[in-house]
Amino acid sequence: MKKTLFYFILVSFLWGKENLVYSDEVLSLYSHQNDKKISGRLLPTNAFEVLKEEGDKVFIKITGYVNPKAPSVIYYNDYQRIIVAAFSKNTKLDFSQKTASKSGKWDKVSLEIWADKKEFAKDNxxxxxxxxxxxxxxxxxxxxxxxxxxxxxxxxxxxxxxxxxxxxxxxxxxxxxxxxxxxxxxxxxxxx
Incomplete structure (x- = not known):
């Protein structure tokens, strides 16, 4: 039983890493698939997951950290201002996951949002x-x-x-x- 659980966790971990992709340029983000107005930008070299493709857009999942005092910016980690994605202050972000920090630092979040479809790299x-x-x-x-x-x-x-x-x-x-x-x-x- 322990071996089966171990292999399941290992495969899940490796499978999750294989689904991550990267952009080498700033990527425009949209709240809805048919939006023409850009609501944010994903910066290059940051990992994200493509959940589905439709037309000229992709629905992606971004994971990072949010400082509650600056909720329109997703950061790479919970203590530095390394930006993963930034949004206009008027954009309402509906995080698909949000885990409150136990150490009093920034909260870990996941956000599902639309982006322009491009050729993405498997690593950075x-x-x-x-x-x-x-x-x-x-x-x-x-x-x-x-x-x-x-x-x-x-x-x-x-x-x-x-x-x-x-x-x-x-x-x-x-x-x-x-x-x-x-x-x-x-x-x-x-x-x-």
């Missing part, structure tokens, strides 16, 4: 490598290249944005580089 390694290359090739031109672990995760977005216009990094790739820097910062700990 190639996109993180692209981001590292862009960072390395562009961010040491005017000064010595900062190490990824030189700053903490919460500091990287402001530091990068203050210099981004002086680089050759295209605007569409800037969040990709920011997510790479945050997920390689000196205080980063994997949250999921």
């Amino acid at each position: 390694q190639a996109m993180l490598a692209k981001a590292k290359e862009q960072f390395t090739n562009n961010c040491g031109i005017c000064h010595a290249l900062h190490r990824e672990k030189e700053f903490n995760a919460n500091a990287w977005p402001a530091i990068f944005k203050s210099m981004a216009d002086r680089t050759g990094i295209e605007k569409k790739d800037r969040w990709l580089v920011i997510e790479y820097l945050q997920k390689n910062a000196k205080d980063f700990k994997k949250g999921k």
Whole structure:
């Protein structure tokens, strides 16, 4: 009986990991399938699950953490401002799951929402490598290249944005580089 339960848990865990996909660009999110108005954005390199496809949209499940003081943002973990998805303040988010934090930190949530259908990657390694290359090739031109672990995760977005216009990094790739820097910062700990 114990072996059967163990194998069931192992298969469930591995199956769940196989269903996760990633986008290498900012992905528009919609409250309803036929909405034209964008209600939020999913940032690159963050895992999500495609639940179903219909027409030019996919219904996806995003998991992360919500600070009760900022309920329109889903974060990667429960103690850093690494954004997974952000929504307009007027968007009512109906979380499919919400687990209150026991430590007084942010609540763990799952959100099911519509997104544009695109080609998604099975892992984020190639996109993180692209981001590292862009960072390395562009961010040491005017000064010595900062190490990824030189700053903490919460500091990287402001530091990068203050210099981004002086680089050759295209605007569409800037969040990709920011997510790479945050997920390689000196205080980063994997949250999921």
